[in-house]
Each structure stands twice: as C-alpha cells, then as structure tokens.
Amino acid sequence: MKRFAGLMRDHIFFFLNGQKIQVRGREALGMLAPFLRRERGLTGTKIACAHGACGSCSILLGRPTQSGFNYQPINSCIFPVFACDGAHVITVEGLNGPDKVGGQDDGVLSPVQCAMVDCHGAQCGFCTPGIVITLTAFHENRVQSSAEDVKAALEGNLCRCTGYSPIIEAGMSVETADLRPLTQIYPPEPLLDGLNAGASDAVEIRVPEDELEIGQHLFVPRSPEEAICWKVAHPEAIVVSGGTEVGVAMSVKGLAPREILSLAHLEDWDEVTRENDELVLGARATWTQVAEQVGAIVPEFATLLTRWGSPQLRNAGTVAGNIIRAAPISDSLPFLLACEAELEFIGELGARRVTVADFLESGPTMRPDELLRRVLVPLPKEGQTLRLFKVSKRRAFDRSIVSAAFLLTASDGVIEDIKIAFGGVAPLALRLPQTEAFLQGKPVNSAIWREAATVAYNEISPYSDAAASREHRTRLVANLLRKFGAEL
Ligand SMILES: Cc1cc2nc3c(=O)[nH]c(=O)nc-3n(C[C@H](O)[C@H](O)[C@H](O)COP(=O)(O)OP(=O)(O)OC[C@H]3O[C@@H](n4cnc5c(N)ncnc54)[C@H](O)[C@@H]3O)c2cc1C
Ligand code: FES
Ligand code: FES
Numbered sequence: 001m002k003r004f005a006g007l008m009r010d011h012i013f014f015f016l017n018g019q020k021i022q023v024r025g026r027e028a029l030g031m032l033a034p035f036l037r038r039e040r041g042l043t044g045t046k047i048a049c050a051h052g053a054c055g056s057c058s059i060l061l062g063r064p065t066q067s068g069f070n071y072q073p074i075n076s077c078i079f080p081v082f083a084c085d086g087a088h089v090i091t092v093e094g095l096n097g098p099d100k101v102g103g104q105d106d107g108v109l110s111p112v113q114c115a116m117v118d119c120h121g122a123q124c125g126f127c128t129p130g131i132v133i134t135l136t137a138f139h140e141n142r143v144q145s146s147a148e149d150v151k152a153a154l155e156g157n158l159c160r161c162t163g164y165s166p167i168i169e170a171g172m173s174v175e176t177a178d179l180r181p182l183t184q185i186y187p188p189e190p191l192l193d194g195l196n197a198g199a200s201d202a203v204e205i206r207v208p209e210d211e212l213e214i215g216q217h218l219f220v221p222r223s224p225e226e227a228i229c230w231k232v233a234h235p236e237a238i239v240v241s242g243g244t245e246v247g248v249a250m251s252v253k254g255l256a257p258r259e260i261l262s263l264a265h266l267e268d269w270d271e272v273t274r275e276n277d278e279l280v281l282g283a284r285a286t287w288t289q290v291a292e293q294v295g296a297i298v299p300e301f302a303t304l305l306t307r308w309g310s311p312q313l314r315n316a317g318t319v320a321g322n323i324i325r326a327a328p329i330s331d332s333l334p335f336l337l338a339c340e341a342e343l344e345f346i347g348e349l350g351a352r353r354v355t356v357a358d359f360l361e362s363g364p365t366m367r368p369d370e371l372l373r374r375v376l377v378p379l380p381k382e383g384q385t386l387r388l389f390k391v392s393k394r395r396a397f398d399r400s401i402v403s404a405a406f407l408l409t410a411s412d413g414v415i416e417d418i419k420i421a422f423g424g425v426a427p428l429a430l431r432l433p434q435t436e437a438f439l440q441g442k443p444v445n446s447a448i449w450r451e452a453a454t455v456a457y458n459e460i461s462p463y464s465d466a467a468a469s470r471e472h473r474t475r476l477v478a479n480l481l482r483k484f485g486a487e488l
Contacts, residue, residue: 017101023082033047112179334429407419434456
C-alpha cells in the first residue's frame with residue numbers, strides 16, 4: 001500500500017470574506033462558529049442551539065468548482081474549522097464585499113437586508129444574520145421564486161420571536177434585479193489562484209498536550225491509500241466526513257478526539273451515479289448532492305430527502321455518516337434495506353462488500369482499518385412499487401419517530417414479493433421477515449394490509465423515548481402498512 005507520497009502541510013488555509021487566512025494548531029480543530037466570533041471578531045454569526053438545530057450560525061461555504069465556487073449555507077456551530085481548507089467562507093459581515101468587513105460598513109444594505117428591514121422581518125435579531133445568509137444563497141442565480149420555495153429554503157432557520165410571515169414576505173420581496181451575484185462581489189479567479197499553491201497537499205496538524213487540554217492529531221489525506229495507511233496506524237481515530245454527527249458531539253457533548261481523520265479531500269468520493277441497474281452513492285456525497293441527482297432515478301427517495309434535516313444539514317451531512325452512525329432513525333436505512341443495498345468498505349486488505357442488512361446485524365461493525373467507500377443500491381425494476389414514509393412531529397426539519405420503506409412486486413393482483421423495512425422501532429433499522437412472508441402470494445386487497453398490520457404488530461418490539469412511546473410507535477407501524485395498501 002502506498003505511503004504518504006505527496007507533500008504535507010502543518011496548517012490549513014482558506015479565504016474568509018475574500019481574505020486568505022492560515023490556521024494552525026488547536027484553532028484548526030475546533031468548530032467554525034466560535035472560531036469566527038472569538039478569533040476573527042466576526043460576531044455577526046450567532047450561536048443559539050450549538051447543535052445544528054436552528055440556523056442562527058449559518059454561513060456560506062464556497063467549495064471550489066471548475067469555474068468558480070458553489071456557495072451553500074451550512075451550520076458553522078457544528079462545522080469543523082479544518083473542513084474549510086481550500087474553500088471560501090462568507091459570513092454576514094462579508095455579504096456586501098470584502099471592504100465592508102470590520103466596521104467599515106458604509107450603511108449600504110444588500111437587497112436581502114433591505115427586504116428584511118422593509119418587511120419588519122426581525123425583532124430581537126438573533127436569527128437574522130442566519131436568515132440573511134440563507135436568503136442570499138437562495139436568490140443567487142434565481143430569477144423567480146414562489147412562497148413555497150422560500151419556505152423550503154428557510155426550513156433550517158428558526159425564529160423565536162418575529163413570526164415567519166414577515167420573514168417569508170421579505171424572502172419574496174427581494175429586489176433580485178439589484179442583487180449583485182457573489183461571483184461579482186468576490187471574483188473567483190484571484191481566490192482560486194490564491195488557493196492553488198499547496199492545494200494538493202495532505203494536512204497533518206499535531207497539537208501537544210498542555211496543562212488544560214489533551215494532545216490532538218489531525219490528518220486530512222489526499223488519497224484513499226493515505227487514509228487507510230493512517231487509519232491502520234491510528235485505529236482509534238475518529239473519522240469525520242460531513243461532521244454533522246461528530247460536530248454535535250464536539251460542540252455540545254465535549255468530545256475532544258485525540259486523533260481525527262478527515263475525509264474532506266478525498267476526491268471522487270462524492271459521486272452520485274447510475275451504473276446500469278444500480279445507484280452508486282459515494283461515501284462523501286452530501287445529501288444535497290444526492291437529492292440533486294436522484295430525482296430522475298428514484299423520485300420517491302428524492303421526495304423523502306426534502307424532509308431530511310434542513311438545507312444546511314443536507315449541505316454538510318453525508319451518506320457514510322448516516323449509515324455508519326446507524327441511528328435507529330437514520331432516514332436512509334429503511335430505503336437501503338428494502339432495496340437490499342450493499343456497502344463497499346476499503347481497508348488494508350482491499351475492498352469488500354456487505355449487505356446493509358448484514359452490516360446492521362453485525363453490530364454494526366467494521367474493521368478498525370476500514371472506511372466506507374460507497375453504497376450500491378439496486379434500483380427498483382419496472383413494475384415494482386417503492387414507497388417511503390417518514391413520520392415526525394414537525395413536517396420539516398425534524399427527526400423521524402418512525403420511518404418505513406416498502407418495495408412491492410405484484411402481478412395480476414397477487415403479491416409476488418414484498419420487502420418491508422422500518423426505522424425507529426428497534427435500536428437499529430430492520431426488515432420485517434414474518435410480515436413479508438405472510439404477505440407473499442396473498443391477493444392485493446385492503447383486508448390483507450389490515451391482517452399484515454396484526455402480524456407486524458407481533459413482530460416488532462419498539463422502545464419509548466422522548467419523541468414517542470412504545471405504543472405510539474407500534475400503532476404507527478400498523479397504520480403505515482395500512483396506508484401503503486390503501487394508496488396502491
Ligand atoms: C439537527 C440535526 C438534524 C438531523 N436530521 C436528520 C434527519 O432528518 N434524518 C437523518 O437521517 N439524519 C439526521 N441527522 C443526522 C446526521 O446529520 C446524518 O446522519 C448525516 O448523514 C451524518 O453524516 P456526516 O457526514 O455529517 O457524519 P459525520 O459526523 O462526519 O460522521 C458520523 C459517523 O460516521 C463515521 N463515518 C463517517 N464517514 C465514514 C466513512 N467513510 N467510513 C467510516 N466511518 C465513517 C464517523 O466516524 C462518525 O462515527 C440530523 C443531525 C442533526 C444535528
Ligand atoms: S447555533 Fe443553532 S444551528 Fe448553529
Ligand atoms: S428575530 Fe428574534 S429569534 Fe428571530
């Protein structure tokens with residue numbers, strides 16, 4: 001296996017509101033929002049919940065593309081500073097240009113800020129910078145927008161006092177003709193040039209232990225070989241992909257990993273492609289990238305993704321993080337189980353494949369040297385019916401109480417085959433083999449789904465938690481089966 005062949009940096013660099021900065025040592029290992037506020041004095045970025053659940057800390061992350069930058073809002077409270085390496089970060093202070101940062105504001109507001117003022121879109125103002133960031137990203141390169149589009153864009157921004165009507169009105173009444181595109185405010189060429197030198201270097205940052213804090217060691221490889229090699233040498237390292245799970249643990253639960261392996265620079269690990277009858281999801285593909293690609297391939301999954309977290313979370317959270325975390329309410333797992341998807345891991349001994357069902361049954365576990373590389377999802381065939389459900393307390397920006405996937409093959413009114421998977425009814429997502437066996441060969445009529453609901457009722461043994469009681473979850477399983485049957 002190839003060892004570290006390339007060059008290595010002991011720092012990260014990125015552009016912040018048009019200015020190139022270098023970050024070294026412990027500062028690179030913390031979360032972006034406190035870094036912006038404490039180290040850079042950019043206090044426009046607010047921290048309210050500190051765990052990705054309100055959008056007050058939204059900033060624009062510009063990831064380099066062939067021709068410029070793709071700017072997306074993300075939650076900076078759970079986004080590690082090191083993950084900004086090679087990017088352009090724009091905070092609310094920088095929205096009107098680099099010369100307006102640092103107290104030299106001439107009082108000129110952007111059309112989004114004007115709309116928020118004119119529509120009385122702020123009271124205490126705590127959520128306002130995040131909302132301005134989100135609306136700026138939303139209106140970039142967009143000519144027309146409906147109220148529904150604005151609402152969807154703002155799903156990740158909570159406001160506790162103004163009420164949403166004036167904010168949505170502001171979003172609708174932005175004078176888009178007056179909006180200067182971000183590429184005009186920050187012409188991409190000099191930024192891309194500035195990021196060029198050292199762009200292909202791996203990053204290794206060692207922070208020695210001191211009186212107050214533990215020693216830490218970060219590695220950001222450039223190739224899978226480097227990643228595996230380092231993982232073999234550091235089997236206890238915490239892997240960070242999009243960081244939305246690890247970031248919460250670091251931001252609010254006090255996790256301070258001694259060793260961190262960031263996958264941020266593994267090129268091609270974010271592919272979302274169709275290969276013959278399979279959908280291939282790269283481990284590092286964000287849920288936004290998946291949603292953009294799967295609409296034409298598996299529309300049912302694309303629809304489910306509109307209910308997945310918030311736009312900010314989908315812009316950071318990745319496929320691998322959702323699967324490896326294997327939370328009972330990971331929204332991808334029922335879909336992957338019903339489609340009998342396979343996971344491809346790579347490690348010291350090469351690549352191996354395992355079905356999602358076997359992975360979950362194993363613990364879920366993988367070898368210490370392994371990383372999840374990609375997911376291969378057999379696509380539903382013509383004549384098969386795929387339905388996905390997510391039940392949560394709020395329609396938008398809420399975790400599932402129970403989620404379900406059904407993949408039905410029926411012919412001449414008879415069930416030839418059915419795959420049923422649920423999340424939120426056991427410590428891990430699971431298939432219901434007894435219910436599936438009961439349904440096989442049965443006629444497709446409303447009575448059969450009621451009977452199947454009884455079988456499922458006896459097959460599962462859900463848990464109670466703060467989100468829902470055991471009884472509620474059990475009832476949801478039965479009702480979702482009946483709903484699936486009724487909507488066929
Ligand atoms: C407020 C909030 C709302 C959320 N809403 C939803 C929701 O509606 N639905 C939902 O399903 N989830 C939700 N999530 C959970 C989370 O955002 C997702 O699970 C996301 O996909 C995690 O991906 P990540 O890249 O951010 O994971 P990370 O935090 O980077 O990693 C998560 C885990 O996976 C491991 N890991 C990551 N990549 C690899 C790899 N390639 N190989 C091996 N191990 C790896 C990490 O070591 C870590 O243990 C929410 C989270 C928050 C904070
Ligand atoms: S502070 Fe609430 S999402 Fe970051
Ligand atoms: S204006 Fe106070 S939280 Fe939105």
